[in-house]
Amino acid sequence: MFIEKFTRFIDWPTGSNVTALNKPFIIGIYGETDIKDELVQIYGKQNILDKEVKVKNLGLKNINDCDLLIIAENKLADMPKITEFLKDSKVLTIGETADFAEEGAMIAYVLKDNKIRFIINQKQAVDCGFKISHLLLNLAEVINPVNQK
8 A cells, every 4th residue: 555655755744743752553434435444454553653553534523633635526615625624733644646736635646557657746745844855746747836845
């Protein structure tokens, strides 16, 4: 699963739960998606950033109760609310279609030529305190690029 690989190349903002000891890495799911069962199966046995992983379904009011939020394709219309709600949080957002990056998700993934491709909205990530490695940026389509220090 690509999620664990992404996390190796992303620095979370200072003060996030990811940097806290003895706290699990929480993947939140917002909306209906087929990926949840796969996530539970994979991350029941595998850690992310040396942390136990928990996968939770979340509603709009508690979408900040995670470290990484996967936004289902059927929730694209909620992106303005989601980005406003998460603007001061330390939650990495991943959308299930290319449109999500344009609408404010930090990462969007698409299946193209039987391969998973991804788009990174670098400005959105940087504005939320995330730093994405150039190694990951070089593999992605980057929209709204910025210079990172």
